[in-house]
Amino acid sequence: MNTLTSIDPTGNDAPATDEGHDLALLRLGQHLKAQNYRFVTVTPLTHQRVNQREENRKARSLRDVFGWSRPFEGDLLAQEQLEALLDSGILRAHAGLWASEVRWSSLEDLLLVHSGFPTVAHDSVFFGPDSYRFAQAIEEHLQTSLHTIRTAVDVGCGSGVGAILIARARRDAQVLAVDINPTALRFTAVNAALAATENVSAYHSDILAGTTGEFDLIVANPPYMQDTQQRAYRHGGEQLGSQLSVRILAQSIERLTPGGSLVLYTGAPSVEGVDLFLEQAKPLVDTPDFAWSYREMDPDVFGEELETPTYRDAERIAAVVLTVTRVG
Structure with a gap:
C-alpha cells in the first residue's frame, strides 16, 4: 500500500x-x-x-x-x-x-x-514525451498479453507512471515502484495516492537488487543519454547512454516468471547504421528461453544532442521498445 x-x-x-x-x-x-x-x-x-x-x-x-x-x-x-x-x-x-x-x-x-523546469538538480524527477510513449507501450502490452499479472515492478520509476498504469489495469496485482532517487519515491507515493492505486508500493532499489522473487511483468523507462554531469535522472552510462538499459535487461530477464514479460522503453543510439543498444541486447535475449520483439516508436529523438562532443559519431537516437517474454 x-x-x-x-x-x-x-x-x-x-x-x-x-x-x-x-x-x-x-x-x-x-x-x-x-x-x-x-x-x-x-x-x-x-x-x-x-x-x-x-x-x-x-x-x-x-x-x-x-x-x-x-x-x-x-x-x-x-x-x-x-x-x-x-x-x-x-x-x-x-x-x-x-x-x-x-x-x-x-x-x-x-x-x-x-x-519543475528546468530539471537541473541531480535528484530531479523527469516527465515528458518519453513518459507518454512509455505509457503507450505499457498499455499496448496490457491489452494484448494473456499472462496473469500478480506481481509487477516499475524499475527506475521516476514519477511512478508505469507502476500506476499497471496497478489501475490490474487491481489484484501487487506493484512495486523502485528507484535509487528518494525524491522519485516520494513523488510516486503522492501520485499513486492521487490516482487511488493502493496496490502500489515505493521502495529504494538499484534496479532489482532490493527486491526478491520473480515478476509477471517488469517495465522500465531508464535514462538513456550519456550525460557529462552524470545526473541520475538523465545518465544512462557508457555506450552513448545505453549501458544502463542493458543492465536492466540482463537483471530483469532472470527474474521473470514463466510467461512473464519485460517491457523496456529506451533510447537507441546509432553509429554508422549500427544500433548500439540492440547490438548489446540481442545476445541476451536471442535464445530458446525467450521470445522477443523490438520496434522503433520514434526514429529521431533528442537530435540536439548530436551537436555535442559526446555524440559526435552518432547519426541519430531512436526511441525503441524491447519486449521480452520468458518461454514456459
Missing part, C-alpha cells in the same frame, strides 16, 4: 520528516484536479522556446504556474493556499515573484507531479 511517509534510501521506512510537504503536494493535486487542470509536458527545448516568448515571461494561470513553471504574482492564488505552499517548500521566491518547485502533468485522466 502506498503511503506519504518518506522513504529511507536504505530501503527502511524513515520518520515522516517530509510528510507535511508530501501531504501539501497531494492536496495541491486534488485542488488542480477539481479545477479540471490539464497540461501536456513537451520536450525541454520546446518548453524553453515557448517560455522565451515575451508574453510568457510571467504566469497568468494555474497551467502557467504548475505546467510551464513560470513565475507569478501572489494574487494568482488564494492567500491561504499561497502561504501553505510556501510553508511546505513547494513554492519559492523568484526575482520579486513566486515560482513552483514542481510541475503537474496530465496523462489521460491521471495527474502526476514531477520536478
Whole structure:
C-alpha cells in the first residue's frame, strides 16, 4: 500500500520528516484536479522556446504556474493556499515573484507531479514525451498479453507512471515502484495516492537488487543519454547512454516468471547504421528461453544532442521498445 511517509534510501521506512510537504503536494493535486487542470509536458527545448516568448515571461494561470513553471504574482492564488505552499517548500521566491518547485502533468485522466523546469538538480524527477510513449507501450502490452499479472515492478520509476498504469489495469496485482532517487519515491507515493492505486508500493532499489522473487511483468523507462554531469535522472552510462538499459535487461530477464514479460522503453543510439543498444541486447535475449520483439516508436529523438562532443559519431537516437517474454 502506498503511503506519504518518506522513504529511507536504505530501503527502511524513515520518520515522516517530509510528510507535511508530501501531504501539501497531494492536496495541491486534488485542488488542480477539481479545477479540471490539464497540461501536456513537451520536450525541454520546446518548453524553453515557448517560455522565451515575451508574453510568457510571467504566469497568468494555474497551467502557467504548475505546467510551464513560470513565475507569478501572489494574487494568482488564494492567500491561504499561497502561504501553505510556501510553508511546505513547494513554492519559492523568484526575482520579486513566486515560482513552483514542481510541475503537474496530465496523462489521460491521471495527474502526476514531477520536478519543475528546468530539471537541473541531480535528484530531479523527469516527465515528458518519453513518459507518454512509455505509457503507450505499457498499455499496448496490457491489452494484448494473456499472462496473469500478480506481481509487477516499475524499475527506475521516476514519477511512478508505469507502476500506476499497471496497478489501475490490474487491481489484484501487487506493484512495486523502485528507484535509487528518494525524491522519485516520494513523488510516486503522492501520485499513486492521487490516482487511488493502493496496490502500489515505493521502495529504494538499484534496479532489482532490493527486491526478491520473480515478476509477471517488469517495465522500465531508464535514462538513456550519456550525460557529462552524470545526473541520475538523465545518465544512462557508457555506450552513448545505453549501458544502463542493458543492465536492466540482463537483471530483469532472470527474474521473470514463466510467461512473464519485460517491457523496456529506451533510447537507441546509432553509429554508422549500427544500433548500439540492440547490438548489446540481442545476445541476451536471442535464445530458446525467450521470445522477443523490438520496434522503433520514434526514429529521431533528442537530435540536439548530436551537436555535442559526446555524440559526435552518432547519426541519430531512436526511441525503441524491447519486449521480452520468458518461454514456459
